[in-house]
Structures are given as C-alpha cells and as structure tokens.
Amino acid sequence: MAQSFNQYYQHIRQQQKREGLLWSGAILLVYLYSGHIAEFDWLVIWHGIPHFFDYIAEILPILHWQNLFADGHTKGSLAYWGYRLHIQIPLLGQTIAVAIAATLFSSILAAIAAFPSANNTNTHRGCRYILRTVAAFCRTMPELAWAVMFVMAFGIGPIPGFFALALHTFGAQTKLFYESVEVASDKPVRGLRALGATRIERMRYGLWPQVAPTFYSYTFMRLEINFRQSTILGLVGAGGIGQELMTSIKLDHFDQVSMVLLQIILVVSILDFLSGKIRTYILQGGQHV
Template identity: 65%
Template sequence: MSDFERYYQRIRSQQKRANLLWSLLLVTLWLSAGQLAEFDLLTIWQSLPQFFDYILQTLPVLHLPLLFADGKTAGSLAYWGYRLPVQLPLIWETLQLAIASTLIAVVVAAVLAFFAAGNTQTPASVRLAIRSLVAFLRTMPELAWAVMFVMAFGIGAVPGFLALALHAIGSLTKLFYEAIESASDKPVRGLAACGASKLQRMRFAFWPQVKPLFLSYSFMRLEINFRSSTILGLVGAGGIGQELMTNIKLDRHDQVSITLLLIVLVVSLLDTFSGWLRRRVVEGAG
C-alpha cells in the first residue's frame, strides 16, 4: 500500500468516526429535547386519523351536474364560494400589508446596514447599538409583536403592519450588513485614494456590489411577509387570517377549505411573480 493510500484510509477513518460521533450527538439532543418538550411520536401517529377526518370535513360537497348552478344550489361552485365577496378584499388587504411592511423595512434596513457593517468605518459604539437593536427586533417573533400591538391599537391592519415591519427590519438589516461586509474593499481603497468622501465610497464602491443581494433578500422577505401576515390575522391583526380563524371557530368547514385554497393560490402567484421580477432586475433576464 502506498503512502497516499494509507493517508487516504486514515482520513476516511477519521471522517467516519467524526460523522458517527456527530450523528450520535444529534440523536441524543433530539431525544433529550423531545423528552423535555413531552414530544411523543406515538401520540402523533394515533392522532393522525383525527387530523385527516378534519381535512375531509373541510372538503366541499360538489355535484358535477350542479357544478355551475347559482349560489343558492347546494353542490355548486357558487354555493361553496358564497363568501368570496368578503374573502377577496381580505386577501388584497393581506397582500397590501406584506408589500407596505416590506418596502418600509427595506428602506430602513438598508440605511441601518451601512452603519452596522464593520467595514464602513462606523464608530464601534454606533455599530454595536444598531446590531443590538436589530437583534432584539428579529428575536421577537411577528406573532408576539402582533399580540402586543393588538392590545395597544386594537384589532385591524395597523398591528399587523407594525409587527411585520419591525421583524423584517431586524432580519433584513443583519442580511444586508453581512452582504456589505463580504464586499470587496478594492473599489473602496481606490475611491479613498482619489479623495472620495465616506458617502461617495458607500454610493459608488459598496452599493454596486451589494445591490443584487439587497434586491434578492427584499423579494424573499416579501414572500415571507405575505405568509406571516396570514398567520397574524389569527390574533386579530387584519387580513385573511382573521377570516380563517372565524371559519374554524364557527365550524364553517367548507369555508376553511376555500380560504386555504385562496391563500395557497396567492402565495403561488406571488412566488412566481417575485421569481420572475428577481430574474429581470437582478440577473437582467428577459
């Protein structure tokens, strides 16, 4: 056996031992966490039939000969969607919440990120203060923010907007300043040698490098905010989630299914559109 083969076998043995140890550690952590949280796979397995029974209850009863009858005929599509005049405006409100909160968050996070980055010559105290603030904002989940704002401002779209915007600012600022810190410093040094100001270095050295990442993260956050806004409605923060919770509480099973279908359709369309827009803006694709 050659020296290379012996070296290769030794490295392979070390990798196998390391993989085995990490696997055992992860399994131990998973079992310990499950025991502390009273997580039981057997209980989930035994409860699955009840879950599927509820799903079956939410499915509408449609009859093919009556499919396109009027809204007063049971078994028709119109009868199933009799609450669409209420649900469609709520879907639009949910989308508006996502767009408005994302736009505000992107602007604020972009400004904060340049002051929080370690390679923009920002004073350490300012950098630490901004990083601590955004860490707190993203540590608090949107649902917790929404509950507090509902208590303060009442039920409506304002609590949902504030909750989404604050959490998005915390998440996007971290992503943005990490993107700035990963940018090349060669253009910065070149502009500094020419006597460019700090603002000019940010504008002409950092921004062209990080712009594609900023846009990608912004589009991704828009998709996340729409999904989150449907959840926030469950606590009275506006949007289609409020309608979903009402239907569940009132046992309007058929309306639960059509509300979920609307959410899935809009999320799919939003994903498709944001992906196309991302390619157009970031990659310059047609």
C-alpha cells in the same frame, strides 16, 4: 517526498473522520435528548397518522356535478361554496397590501442600517452596537406578540398588522443585509479609498453593487413570508383575510375555511412566480426574461 505527503494526507483524512464521527455522535445525543425533553413519542405519531387528513376531509366543500354551475342558492354549486367571496376578496387585497407595504418600508430601512451595522465599513463601534441591538430586539419579538401589543394600542385593523410585520422584518432583514455586506470583497473599497473617495462613496460604489442582488433576493423572499404571516396575524385581530379565516373556524363554517385557504395558496403561488420574474428582470438589468 511522495511517501511523506501520502502519509500526511492519510493522517489528515483519519483526523477528519474522527472529528466527523465525534460531531455526528454529539449532534445525535443532543437530538435524542431534545426529543426526550419535548416528550416526543413515536406511539403518538403512529396512532395519529390515520387521522392526519380528517380535518382536510371535513373542510372540503360538498359539490354536486349536476349543480356545479347553478346559482348561489343551490347547495353543491361553486357559487354556493363562494357565497362570501365579495367579503373575502377585499380582505385578501388588504392582506396583500399590508404585506407589500411592511416589506418595502422595513427593507429600505434595513438596507440603510445594514452598512453602518457591518464590521467592514469602519463605522463607530457604539453606533454599530446600537443598530445591531435594535435589530436583534425587533426580530426577537414574534410577529404575534407585536401584533397583540399594537392591537391593544390601535384597535382591530390592518395598522397593527403593518407595524408588527414591519418591526420584525426590519430586525430580520438588517441581520441578513449586514452579513451580506461583511462577506463582500474589499478590493473595490480599497481602490476607492486610494482615489480619495468618502465613506459614503465607498459604500455606494464599492459595496452596494456587490450586495444589491442579495438584498433584492432577500426582499422578495421576505414578501412571501410576510404575506403568510399577515394571514396569521389576522387571527389576533390585525385585519385581513386571517380574521375571516379565524371567524370561519370559530363558527364551524368548514366550507369557508377551505375557500379562504384556497385563496391564500393561490396568492402565495402567484407571488412566488411574480417575485421570481421581477428578481430575474432586475438582476439582468431589464433584459427580456
């Protein structure tokens, strides 16, 4: 008995190794072929590595220690480096506001649409297909494409950025949310069904407590993504700090490029820290974190 089990185990192990090697070889071939089609060239990378930090070196501000804390008219001072902060900070606030508004609006809609989009909620097949199709269309269009369309319709400003982020976020969040609903345990749902609960009640009390932590995590993660995307959307006229970044790049104001990038890095870091704290606070039921 033990010998037959050992033979069976060795046979399965060998089969798994063969399949693993076959899949690894196939993936390697696809990878190499993709590199060939994309004209990937190691020589280009080798010659380009020494110049990788050239642009970073160019945008670094010229600061002089003896003038570091002088007024804004003295070159080499911090004040001279940040002479446009009174313009950039309101634009940065506008970018943050657009990212938060788009994330909250689209995530709430996605959370509502996720339950009828899932396969395990007994939703009508046609309704589920329509919701999934709309979500797929919204996330298939890049944010930049949406932004260009809305800039053409509404003009330059934060409104195109809001709609572009909201539509793409709705599509992406809906997919993530309904996939989370589909992998939730159906035992609470069956228990509620046996007690005569309605479909809405089964979703509310059987599925929502299971998927709520995942929904919150995806929402906070999406907020960070949307802030970074909103800076990119500013490059096509969707307002915010991205528009200031594009202007600085076009006018070769390299010191202001570094100032804007520094502000973006700081805000992303703060958002990452705060979102982690808020997520932990919510998931622990308001306990001290």
